[in-house]
Amino acid sequence: MATLKQETIAKSIALMTGVECEAKLVPSDEKGIRFHLANDVIEATAENVVSTEHCTVIGNANIQVMLIEHFMAACALCHIDSLDVYLSHFELPILDGASKKWVDIFTQAGITAFEQKSYNITEPTSYINGKTHIVMIPSDKLNITYAVNFNHPLLNHCWVSANEDFSEVTEARTFGYLKDLEMLQKAGYARGVSIENTVGLTEDGFTTELLSDKEPAKHKILDLIGDLYLTGVNPLDLKTEIIVKEAGHTVHVNFSKTIKNKIIEEK
Numbered sequence: 001m002a003t004l005k006q007e008t009i010a011k012s013i014a015l016m017t018g019v020e021c022e023a024k025l026v027p028s029d030e031k032g033i034r035f036h037l038a039n040d041v042i043e044a045t046a047e048n049v050v051s052t053e054h055c056t057v058i059g060n061a062n063i064q065v066m067l068i069e070h071f072m073a074a075c076a077l078c079h080i081d082s083l084d085v086y087l088s089h090f091e092l093p094i095l096d097g098a099s100k101k102w103v104d105i106f107t108q109a110g111i112t113a114f115e116q117k118s119y120n121i122t123e124p125t126s127y128i129n130g131k132t133h134i135v136m137i138p139s140d141k142l143n144i145t146y147a148v149n150f151n152h153p154l155l156n157h158c159w160v161s162a163n164e165d166f167s168e169v170t171e172a173r174t175f176g177y178l179k180d181l182e183m184l185q186k187a188g189y190a191r192g193v194s195i196e197n198t199v200g201l202t203e204d205g206f207t208t209e210l211l212s213d214k215e216p217a218k219h220k221i222l223d224l225i226g227d228l229y230l231t232g233v234n235p236l237d238l239k240t241e242i243i244v245k246e247a248g249h250t251v252h253v254n255f256s257k258t259i260k261n262k263i264i265e266e267k
Helices: 069-077 100-109 178-186 215-231 249-262
Strands: 008-013 020-027 032-037 040-043 049-051 057-059 064-066 082-087 119-121 125-129 132-138 143-148 158-162 174-177 198-201 240-245 263-265
Touching: 008 100, 020 100, 040 057, 049 064, 069 100, 069 215, 119 132, 125 249, 132 249, 143 215, 158 215, 174 178, 174 215, 178 198, 198 215, 215 240, 215 249, 249 263
Parallel strands: 032 082, 143 240, 174 198
Antiparallel strands: 008 020, 020 082, 032 040, 049 057, 057 064, 119 263, 125 132, 132 240, 143 158
């Protein structure tokens, strides 16, 4: 198991609600990533997901915690699997809109030593729903390829891949169509959006300079990593070929539930 060496706090605005919020990260010797709000607690697992409409939300009758995917991806990138997160609000701080600042916070607090493990799947597994596909194939190393087809000249019928170097994925910010922002905000979403944490897709460009080529498509890989970590196995420890076409949180989470019992540790 791996956790932080010391307690630390992260603060920023919340992306959806626009509320100033904080997360206190407390080291734990109990495996699992748990979110605490008031007197309630819930563990980050695929079975506890209650919504994937705009982000990944876990919850039960007493508690809901939204937009956990960037945090979970950062935990995967840092191999953290044991942590208690005490929240001031039902949404996590958005920080940079990606996972880079979470990784920086973890690194500054220090991360305990962990045993590197390798996992594979018992058989090729796929999820197909209309135009959406996810395929996972046993392999000798991890490779993720994500194809997107956004209504945008620079993100139309394109794909990105990542395997050993996830640095550009880690810093890839969340995104959305600028034309939809006013409608979303009227509906109570995206109230914390800024050019610092979100890439806006305009008719022929972006509202801010991209940190890397096809940054929004790379953010889809980041979301996938965070959602797949809900299986309880770090997706970066998988020796698999993962190919995804035009998916989202709903498909990611459903696929996580599908593969959970097919993951085996390599000896």
